[in-house]
Amino acid sequence: MLYEAPRRGSPSQVMSEATTILVDTEIERDDAAAAATDLYLHLVGDGVMAALPERDGDTRFRVLDPRFIEETGVRAISLHASGHRWQLDAANGAHLVDGGPENGIFCRYDAGFSIRCPECRATLALGDEGSEALEEALAVWCDAPDSAYVACPTCATWSALQLWRSPAHDFAVGHFAITLYGSHLKGLLGGHEHAATALRHRLGDLAGDYAVVFANA
Template identity: 25%
Template sequence: MGDYCTFLVDTFISQSNAIRTAPDILSKLINDRIINAESCMTICSDSIFPFHPEFRQPCQDDVASSPFNQSLYSGMTISVRGYGWGVDSQGNYYLTASEKSTNGLFMNYDGGFNIQCPHCHNKSSFGWAVEEDNARSEDEIAARQDAISSALGIWHDQGISHLKCHDCQTQSPIQSWQTGSFAAGYLAVTLWGQQFSLRDLENDFSWLLALLNPNQDRDRIAVVGCMI
């Protein structure tokens, strides 16, 4: 679908609620003619929906709309950890358990990523060094990466995991260790074709953020830019 994408990851929602919520999100996007279900592409168990050719970008004041630049975006994916999309004979989409589905880990695959403790806000890196690592010994960097690898492996296998911060010694769920290059969660929407910052999304995709986070809970939606 292209080298660039942006993950919008719900880091608060439980898996049971994700299973209930994702079909409602998909149904609304189809009914509002935002995505085109008839032109869906499937990669593994991920259904990638192109934007509907008649979709017009809503303005923030809801008074007017503007043309949507289809050339910038390849499509949209709605992912639930451990599940993929199926379609019945009537063309209706439903979730089905799948071993080929997303594992609920969303990260920058271009060399590495960093994570940030939700309590002391210090960062640890995985794959490549971040600025904070310059003052750390090789043994400490290796110990941090081993801890991250172990926590991610447990999440991958069990769907629940905690990571203890090397700095403040606080243990937190892996979902709370979000940064601009990493997030974990049971529900995510992927925009294919571009990398966006949170500010970009607030300006251009406020309707999507409102759909995912109607109560505007702080830090609920992690935004991860990725190059695959």
């Protein structure tokens, strides 16, 4: 299985808070809304998820396919596009409109995170010596993502923020992302190649290169 099912007697709240986020770190900001809309239409059309969010103004769409729930433990899905939000439409569905809080930063909000330099592989976390460049890059990303660069304190190389990867899978930036609510899908990291590939393909990650972030909603 792609996830570890909860043991009998495990608190359901713990599982409901677990989230797996797939982040496209390469897509351009201008293409993110189209990617999210395309996946929305496919998932709704295939009967995987509801056409309407759980609540007006919410980003979660309830999963309807019992087999999908059984195989993944995922009970709701959010589709994120930087600078956009979901709005109900007259056709009993939803569509993306400009505005909203989506900024393309995905991380654990209940703890810190660390990232690895793409050049020398040294790790860097907020609060570390030399992490001021990371703090500045995060601020710049929200307004001008193409200008968000981080200087590695170890090798002094400047690299684009989206190229830095998290060894603990607790951080990534990208303009399009998919949040899966209900479980930490550790199988996406390896060991369940067929199931992981099938799920990635179903979610539009045909190249299998979306970054994986584990968090709690």
